[in-house]
Amino acid sequence: MVRGKTQMKRIENATSRQVTFSKRRNGLLKKAFELSVLCDAEVALIIFSPSGKLYEFASASMHGTIARYQKHMKDVRGNEKVAAEQDLQLIKQETANLMKKMEILEASKRKLLGEDIGSCAFEELQQLESQLDRSVTKIRAQKNRVFKEQIQQLKEKGKLLAAEHARLSGKYGSQVQPQNRSSPQNEDAGSEEDYSQVSEVETDLFIGLPESRTKHVHAQQEPR
Numbered sequence: 347m348v349r350g351k352t353q354m355k356r357i358e359n360a361t362s363r364q365v366t367f368s369k370r371r372n373g374l375l376k377k378a379f380e381l382s383v384l385c386d387a388e389v390a391l392i393i394f395s396p397s398g399k400l401y402e403f404a405s406a407s408m409h410g411t412i413a414r415y416q417k418h419m420k421d422v423r424g425n426e427k428v429a430a431e432q433d434l435q436l437i438k439q440e441t442a443n444l445m446k447k448m449e450i451l452e453a454s455k456r457k458l459l460g461e462d463i464g465s466c467a468f469e470e471l472q473q474l475e476s477q478l479d480r481s482v483t484k485i486r487a488q489k490n491r492v493f494k495e496q497i498q499q500l501k502e503k504g505k506l507l508a509a510e511h512a513r514l515s516g517k518y519g520s521q522v523q524p525q526n527r528s529s530p531q532n533e534d535a536g537s538e539e540d541y542s543q544v545s546e547v548e549t550d551l552f553i554g555l556p557e558s559r560t561k562h563v564h565a566q567q568e569p570r
Contacts, residue, residue: 374391
């Protein structure tokens, strides 16, 4: 019969729990004994039952093994403390070095801005000048590169706009041309009407006062 997998949780039934404890306890004590004999290991095992009863096994002296354990833990804690102190000292040293580097960088920054240069020697001033020249050269090169990129982008946009203009001209050009062709005829008709009106303008020569001229014109316009 296949044995089912035991669930790792507290056994609710008291009788089953006691039976399981006895079996597992005996098996654990047996394994501890085998480990000490087969591997020549110093083994100490302490078990308290649910009722508080003590079960123990020691391949040597139980007190000796516990004292050895305590001494080992004390040494480990001491080593950990020493290691922690060493790490703290290392961190303090690294922090001091970073602070010095920051001070040097701040002083160099102020000098590049033209501040606190009264105490600089001639050689240091030459170094600052050379550094500024190199910086200006790099900045100008970067500016020219960005300027060329912008020009190229504008050219690309111009090409796109030209292509869009050509497309729209080809699409709507056929609708605009007939209207443009009809306009000269209208202009010709209008010019003919203007010419006919101009031809009707009075061309007779009249000498006299303006009032007499007005009467003369009305007399001509009256039907005969």
